Amino acid sequence: MENKSPFWISKKLDELTLEEWESLCDGCGICCLYKLEDEETREIYYTNVACRLLDPKTCRCTNYEHRTEVVPTCLRLTPELTPQLKWLPETCAYRRIWERKPLFGWHPLLSKNPDTVHLAHASVLGKTIPEISINLNDLEEFIIDWVEVNNP
Ligand code: SF4
Ligand code: SF4
Numbered sequence: 001m002e003n004k005s006p007f008w009i010s011k012k013l014d015e016l017t018l019e020e021w022e023s024l025c026d027g028c029g030i031c032c033l034y035k036l037e038d039e040e041t042r043e044i045y046y047t048n049v050a051c052r053l054l055d056p057k058t059c060r061c062t063n064y065e066h067r068t069e070v071v072p073t074c075l076r077l078t079p080e081l082t083p084q085l086k087w088l089p090e091t092c093a094y095r096r097i098w099e100r101k102p103l104f105g106w107h108p109l110l111s112k113n114p115d116t117v118h119l120a121h122a123s124v125l126g127k128t129i130p131e132i133s134i135n136l137n138d139l140e141e142f143i144i145d146w147v148e149v150n151n152p
């Protein structure tokens with residue numbers, strides 16, 4: 001019998017085509033925020049300071065193709081890395097698929113509308129400040145509590 005389930009349910013992350021993989025990103029922009037890690041507890045703290053390549057009006061990377069060359073600390077997400085990245089937000093579709101959790105109704109793959117992630121206030125739209133506007137040594141002052149992560 002033909003499998004009618006959508007690819008994000010029927011396939012594992014490492015079985016996705018490149019197009020399927022890219023479409024899983026909901027465009028929230030959360031992973032493009034600066035994070036701090038407590039060296040002792042390993043807890044992750046998100047800040048509202050955005051990477052310099054993040055467009056605050058669209059929450060998209062302005063140089064996605066060359067992002068890791070322009071921003072060496074930018075991580076290219078892969079199926080192998082996904083389970084190791086404890087800082088991926090609870091809402092991140094890659095994390096949710098890995099954890100066998102359903103996508104939220106606002107995910108563009110379900111809503112067929114790329115703006116629903118913003119309408120649901122699940123993105124960083126309107127919530128960030130650019131990294132060039134602060135001294136990165138002061139990151140602790142910009143810690144936020146609206147991103148849920150899998151802290152130890
Ligand atoms: S947190 Fe996940 S879904 Fe959101 S922009 Fe980053 S990779 Fe995409
Ligand atoms: S380079 Fe682009 S994808 Fe990477 S963190 Fe910055 S804005 Fe996000």
